[in-house]
Amino acid sequence: MSSTQKSLYERVGGEIAVAMLIDRFYDRVLNDAQLEPFFKNVPMDKLREMQLEFFSAALDGPAHYSGRPIEQVHKGRGITSHHLSRFMGHLLATIEFVHPNEREKQEMYGRIGLYGDAVLDDPLEGSE
Numbered sequence: 001m002s003s004t005q006k007s008l009y010e011r012v013g014g015e016i017a018v019a020m021l022i023d024r025f026y027d028r029v030l031n032d033a034q035l036e037p038f039f040k041n042v043p044m045d046k047l048r049e050m051q052l053e054f055f056s057a058a059l060d061g062p063a064h065y066s067g068r069p070i071e072q073v074h075k076g077r078g079i080t081s082h083h084l085s086r087f088m089g090h091l092l093a094t095i096e097f098v099h100p101n102e103r104e105k106q107e108m109y110g111r112i113g114l115y116g117d118a119v120l121d122d123p124l125e126g127s128e
Ligand code: HEM
Pocket: 035, 038, 039, 042, 043, 046, 047, 050, 051, 054, 066, 067, 068, 069, 070, 073, 074, 079, 083, 084, 087, 112, 113, 114, 115, 116, 119
């Protein structure tokens, strides 16, 4: 099978790589004083499990996402584009640490970034 036929999920290293990414990613997010308060009282094991399914599905992997719709989960929590940009910054730093090649880095970051608007309570801020 040529590399163009493989899913992004396979190209970045499959379940082990994605699970490692999620773990490191949330370690970074929870160490960010501006993001950590959002995750108070959130069962992190369950969140990591849902995020593993979500990432896997977003990268065309085998998992089916069984969590709640992204918009429904995030709306009303006061998440602004400032928070999203910090969150995405941690994601990029984590992906760089796991170091797939440049194309895969961009693809992965782009796939997750597609959902950014759905988590915001200030979606119009970017158009000012
Ligand atoms: C592209 C950006 C994002 C994606 C794709 C995403 C995805 C997800 C997913 C899949 C879940 C699990 C849903 C479930 O358990 O049914 C979740 C939960 C959660 N997310 Fe996000 N998220 C994003 C951004 C953010 C940001 C920026 C914050 C806050 C700064 C945030 C805070 C939370 C919290 C607090 C939960 C747990 C909700 C709960 O279980 O009560 N998320 N997110």
